[in-house]
Amino acid sequence: MEHLFLALLVIIMIGALASGFPVAFALPGSAIISIGLAAFFGYLFAGDSSAYFAVDGPKEWLTAGITNFRSNYWDVETDTLIAIPLFIFMGIMLQKSKIAEDLLVTMGQLFGPIPGGLGISVIFVGALLAATTGIVGATVIAMGLISLPTMLNNKYDKSLASGIVCSSGTLGQIIPPSIVLIIIADQLASAADVANTMRQTDYKILTGEFNMPGEFRVGSTSAGDMFLGALLPGLVLVGLYMIYVFVYARLNPKAAPPVPFKGSFDSKFWIKVLIVIIPPLALIFAVLGSILLGIATVNQAGSIGAIGATMMAGYRLHKGKKDAYYPIIIAILSVIPIYILSKNYNLNIKAVETRDLTAIFITGFFTITFLIGIVWSFWRAYKIENVLREVVTETCVTTSMVFIILLGAAMLTSGFRAFGGEELVRDFLQDLPGGFWTQFIVVMAVIFLLGFFLDFIEIAVVVVPIIAPILLAEPGANVSAIWLGVMIGVNLQTSFLTPPFGFALFYLKGVASKLVTTLNIWKGVVPFIILQLIGLGIVGFYPSLVNYLPARTYLTSNVAPPPMNPKLQYCLQEYKFAIYNTEEQRITNAIKDMQKLTPANLPMDKLDIFEEHFDNAFGTFAIVKKLQKTEQEYELFTKDYRDLHFNVRKIEKKIRKIDQKIKKTKAEIRNLDDDNLSDKNKLELKIENYELEIKELQNKVPENWKAKNGEFDILHKAKNTRTKRYRKNVDEAYETLDQIVMFINDNEKLKELSPEIKELKYNIDNKNYENAISIIDNLFEKLGEISGTEEFANKLDDLISVIDNDEVDEQKLSEVSSETFDLFNLEVSWRDDANKNLMPELIKYNDVIKHNIGLRLQNRLTKEQAKFVARCNSVHRDISLNF
Incomplete structure (x- = not known):
């Protein structure tokens, strides 16, 4: 029955539109009438006002419609919709x-x-x-x-x-x-x-x-x-x-x-061409360019367009007079110093410590002159031929029409969904x-x-x-x-x-x-x-014609996602694998050269980190080759398997929908009175028909489906497992390199603890254990800000456990304190040596691997990488085998 009221909804809407009834009232009116009739007849014939609704009932759907209505009303304040009146104003102003x-x-x-x-x-x-x-x-x-x-x-x-x-x-x-x-x-x-x-x-x-x-x-x-x-x-x-x-x-x-x-194509003609064509082109560049370069949002760009169009109208309406171009000249001459000052000085008034008051006052002066140019242009548009009044009136009329239709459509969409229209369209x-x-x-x-x-x-x-x-x-x-x-x-x-x-x-x-x-x-x-x-x-x-420019703009903007973003992984993997295939020798040579420079005086925990990095870095190429081989097997298998997968998934989806109908029908049977056998038998017969439909669909599933799907699952899991293993491997390789660099960079912080270490040694030698405990506690706080000091902190912890006793074991104290101070000296020594000799080589080494092994952990893509990913992601890829 719900489909009958869906048809009624559509007929009422078409009839209202065909009769010339205002669209803004035809859309919500048809929804409210059809929902009201469905509720009335449901209560009249079935004793339930929700009986003829696909989901929920009339109250829920009317509430949803009103909620959508209200949300659309407040959406007027959003960045997207507020741009509509601004662009309408701009267009009408240029026309008038x-x-x-x-x-x-x-x-x-x-x-x-x-x-x-x-x-x-x-x-x-x-x-x-x-x-x-x-x-x-x-x-x-x-x-x-x-x-x-x-x-x-x-x-x-x-x-x-x-x-x-x-x-x-x-x-x-x-x-x-x-x-x-x-x-x-x-x-x-x-x-x-x-x-x-x-x-x-x-x-x-x-x-x-x-x-x-x-x-x-x-x-x-x-x-x-x-x-x-x-x-x-x-x-x-x-x-x-x-x-x-x-x-x-x-x-x-x-x-x-x-x-x-x-006429003749002389200099006067070309000057005229430039005067006529440059302002509209400049306006287009200001509007679209500000969006393209990430300078302005859409509604801000609309404001730029509306003001720019009014300034152009200001000189066009005053054409032939000496002062025709004065407002726009004032505005342009004001914008130039504002731009220069904003680039070279901190104009943020709230930034008390870094702001430049002189630059702020100068910028304020030019801002006022810029506003004078704008107000002058608006005044001209208002006084000459009453253009501004006409433009504002037409803008209000057009904008009101757009938003009223938006509000009405929200109610219609709720009504359409109330009767299962969306599900019907989806099924079709x-x-x-x-x-x-x-x-x-x-x-x-x-x-x-x-x-x-x-x-x-x-x-x-x-x-x-x-x-x-x-x-x-x-x-x-x-x-x-x-x-x-x-x-x-x-x-x-x-x-x-x-x-x-x-x-x-x-x-x-x-x-x-x-x-x-x-x-x-x-x-x-x-x-x-x-x-x-x-x-x-x-x-x-060629979807790239559409997708490339937005993708490239986003990936090169200040808010670009890091390379770790899931949406970038497919293309980044393609980018990196091309590098691995062509530059494997160069990268492995760099790893070998770096391995030879491993300091000989490393503590054991640091030596483990170095070895872990080189193991992961060298292992990358073997993992990549295994993954590429698995991907080739996967692609080869799916050429013949894809159609089978698609067809069976389609059948399974139909079966699930019929199962939902069976559950709904069973719920209807449970709600029936025990003496209502006639309706109960009808519903049970309906369930039997549904079950027959399911059997017919199940018979359509090819016999080789289970075997083929089993093979596919094995390959699919192998591909996903090896992909995860590869990503984990390169991430761990680069993370350990980052750790090493952090250890070396924190060398000075560690050396600053030397006086306290000497004081600690003095207090222990003189058996002043209370002062020693106090110094160790202070050291614990400072060590939390220095990377790679966990082993030394453990030694200090052992030391404090020895001296924080009623009876101190002197021999054990001597052994533990000796190990602690030796470890500190070793940490300072190797870091100091690495800072002088190893750090320059680490920087060169990082330059070799950061755009392949370490790419996922960089803060952002380079321009070249962003272009590649934008091109790669601008093509649509079939991902149905994952579903």
Whole structure:
């Protein structure tokens, strides 16, 4: 019955949207109505308001919906969602201030003389606007009003011109900073947590282990990651568009003729080009560059964009007047000394001991002048043509729409899950043949079709939370959340163009000349839809286009994880094994040379540490060769075994689901009254049918499964065991080397104890045992801060046990005290000698092994290592054999 109410939920939602009912109320309203009806009919016919719910009941689900509603409301304060109004403000300000118009005119003059040049310039400006507005409707309308008449006046084919405007206008969907990407990132962050829970559950069921290794966790995403991930795919689409227009113009010159520039390409023209193009490019670099370089978070970058757009609007609206550029000049001249002072002086007011008050006051002065430039620009935008008021009003309207839909979608998602919709979708996708890629293609097709009818916001907040956890949890592809988000973004962009319902088509038709028919627009966008599908295929086939840039930025940032991080191990092992294979002789020679330099005057415990280090270091290569051999055997075996494993695990998953149904049905029987035999018999018959289903599924399991799975388990355990042994070996090897270095570095601290040792010896010789005990206690405290003094501390402990008696055994005291003082002198002697002679050689030796044997224990990756790991991790790897 719950599926009946799920269908009712969907029908009510579709009916409400089709009738023009506001989306913000259609989404939660359909959920509340369907939940209310399910509760009412459940109480009426089954005597239980929870009877027609897949999980829990109406109170729980309404409570969950309200909780989601409230959490989304407070999410407005989070870094991700607060960026939305800032980027909307930035885009509308650039549109209203006519900076986009200047760009189109200037780029048209620059590229116009070549065939298709005007069209290429429109695409170029569309990409720039996409990188500054992020709003599809606004961009298409602006481009339709400015560039479409220009192309038509220059005898461009109406279909081609329409296609260029629509396609370049929708680039704001994928080129960052994009509102779409921010919303998708917010949804995927939650979806990744759900996917992790699903994967953890599967791992526990299949392996019996409670803790899933960190390297199998689903990576989350953020708006900043999505921006970086979408940058290269966006440029791929721009490149495809430009190449198409250029080639088409060559093949059909009449469709896109050259547009001669009536002026001359003199210095004045080039200065004009620079003045027009540099500010938008600078704004894009300030916004995206600040995120890319780790200087600003997404919402901080949005603030930079909003202020930068207003300053650009300030001089554009004041164009032609002498003081047009004064505010922006003041701001730039203020930022330069602020930057220099921040790099060379401590400007932290709270740091009383290290702060520089003079530099702070100077920085304060330039900060005030910088604020004057900003306020001046805002004042101009307010006074001239009332631009600021219009921009703020449109920003509030657009932002309110986005957030109200987010709130409504939270209620709808709760209702969808209440009736088992999520489980139904998961079962449907997992039952599809072909694994992840079949699931992915079906989901992308559904999103593509939904794009005809729904806005991107509705798709992002309704569909993504349902399908994303299923796709992200699938270990067969092990895709990243960033890649999935970008693929969805590109797909949504395609649906914006597709006739007959593409939103971009309606936007353009609303502002286009009557000479441009609907059929012209439809014909014009078809080639660009094909190009977008090609772009979608390229991004899907080369996930590195999406994953590499965020991975590299993260691994080279100040918050980069240490090499010990579980997510880095696969790639680091690949990196190190390549070094072992090519540089084994150089590394072993370095180990041998270091071994020869082992000091002869070492205490026994230090000699053991030296020997342990060399044993582990030499043993690394034998362990690596065994591990590589095991990995080769594993890969060879799994080539034929993989499909068998996948198919049987799929059958086992179905059996587990039927088992859950049997348990649920048995619980229903237990809740029935004893005299209700009819219902009891029906439920028992249902259980029998379930058991028959299980037997049928069990019969589908191949006969060779147990034997093959047994062989696989042996190989899999051997690989994991040898991998752990290798990691333990190299870690212990480098840890012992670290210990040796620490011993030598603490030489001076140990020598500082010499006066107290002499005083101790004097007191023992003079039988002043109380003072001796006091000195030993003081020595214990200091020895805790000196590495490698455990053996000496034990000797002191023996010494104090001898003298802390009523009757002191003089002979034993003499022996123990002699051993104690000799050990101290030996420790000082070898450390002092090692500090002078061995330490320089240890530094050279460390340089040889720290990036192979000792790599896991370094504080961070080098730039070269980070690039390698980013490239390696940007490719999706199948980890299904671990489940």
